[in-house]
Amino acid sequence: MSGADQPLAGKVAFVAGASRGIGAAIAQALAAAGASVAVAARTETEGKLPGTIGEVADRITAAGGRALAIPCDVTNEDSIESAVATTVSEFGGIDVLVANAGVLWMGPIASTPLKRWQLCLDVNLTGVFLVTKAVIPHLKSRGGGSLIAITTTGVEMIDRGANAYWVSKAAVERLYLGLASDLKSDNIAVNCLSPSRVVLTEGWAANGGPEIPAHMVEPPETIARAAVLLAGQDATGVSGTVQRSESLVPQLEP
Numbered sequence: 001m002s003g004a005d006q007p008l009a010g011k012v013a014f015v016a017g018a019s020r021g022i023g024a025a026i027a028q029a030l031a032a033a034g035a036s037v038a039v040a041a042r043t044e045t046e047g048k049l050p051g052t053i054g055e056v057a058d059r060i061t062a063a064g065g066r067a068l069a070i071p072c073d074v075t076n077e078d079s080i081e082s083a084v085a086t087t088v089s090e091f092g093g094i095d096v097l098v099a100n101a102g103v104l105w106m107g108p109i110a111s112t113p114l115k116r117w118q119l120c121l122d123v124n125l126t127g128v129f130l131v132t133k134a135v136i137p138h139l140k141s142r143g144g145g146s147l148i149a150i151t152t153t154g155v156e157m158i159d160r161g162a163n164a165y166w167v168s169k170a171a172v173e174r175l176y177l178g179l180a181s182d183l184k185s186d187n188i189a190v191n192c193l194s195p196s197r198v199v200l201t202e203g204w205a206a207n208g209g210p211e212i213p214a215h216m217v218e219p220p221e222t223i224a225r226a227a228v229l230l231a232g233q234d235a236t237g238v239s240g241t242v243q244r245s246e247s248l249v250p251q252l253e254p
């Protein structure tokens, strides 16, 4: 394979929330672009939802890539530290983080149980904080890298009310935009990325996401390609931005 086919050759990517859905698609695309990939999430054996970290890692390996299934709960700091340590010991370091683990709760505030609010903040916000904090020293020791958090266009939809999910993702965008300034001198790109439209994933279906007209649906491959493009950035390239998959890909893809 040529360098153009494998722009991430020699890089190591940690994908949090990679057992299914968008995270699995991103993990596979990063590996196809040459990265060694830590496929991190909680599901080790098939449960209510399809998808396990082992199945995703096996698909990558079967396609000729390098991957490791690593159990990781982003709400638990010890679990994250152990997953990051395993990645570094197996692959030699970390260059790229995709903080993709997420849970959905779109109910109106007036009927949102406190435990749903807390779960959204624990996974979608504190999870991003914890996993980002854990990998930063490793990116610094490689002389740079790329941090990517998966957010949502819902952050901008203030005409459509508020919910725990959009609030948690809005906070992540604030976290990452400021972090880009903090990490500029370490040559680390920091960006948020979301699908431009809806990706019909296992999680979307399980949460009873509303019926989406075909023109509002985006294939998982688009956000996966966008993630590969952002993974290749450092602080001298695209950094400190909130990107939408369908506008980023035509801008950056050669």
Ligand code: NAP
Residues within 6 Å of the ligand: 016, 017, 018, 019, 020, 021, 022, 023, 040, 041, 042, 043, 044, 072, 073, 074, 075, 100, 101, 102, 103, 123, 150, 151, 152, 153, 194, 195, 197, 198, 199, 200, 201, 202, 203, 204
């Ligand atoms: P999904 O199918 O439900 O997948 C969610 C992933 O997050 C799974 O791999 C799940 O793995 C992981 N996860 C959940 N809680 C976790 C925890 N405590 N620790 C570690 N991993 C955890 O969802 P999706 O639709 O692919 O969404 C992926 C991301 O994209 C989310 O952040 C979502 O907010 C965002 N997003 C999606 C859409 C869309 O249209 N689908 C649009 C905008 C943004 P385990 O259960 O195995 O832990």
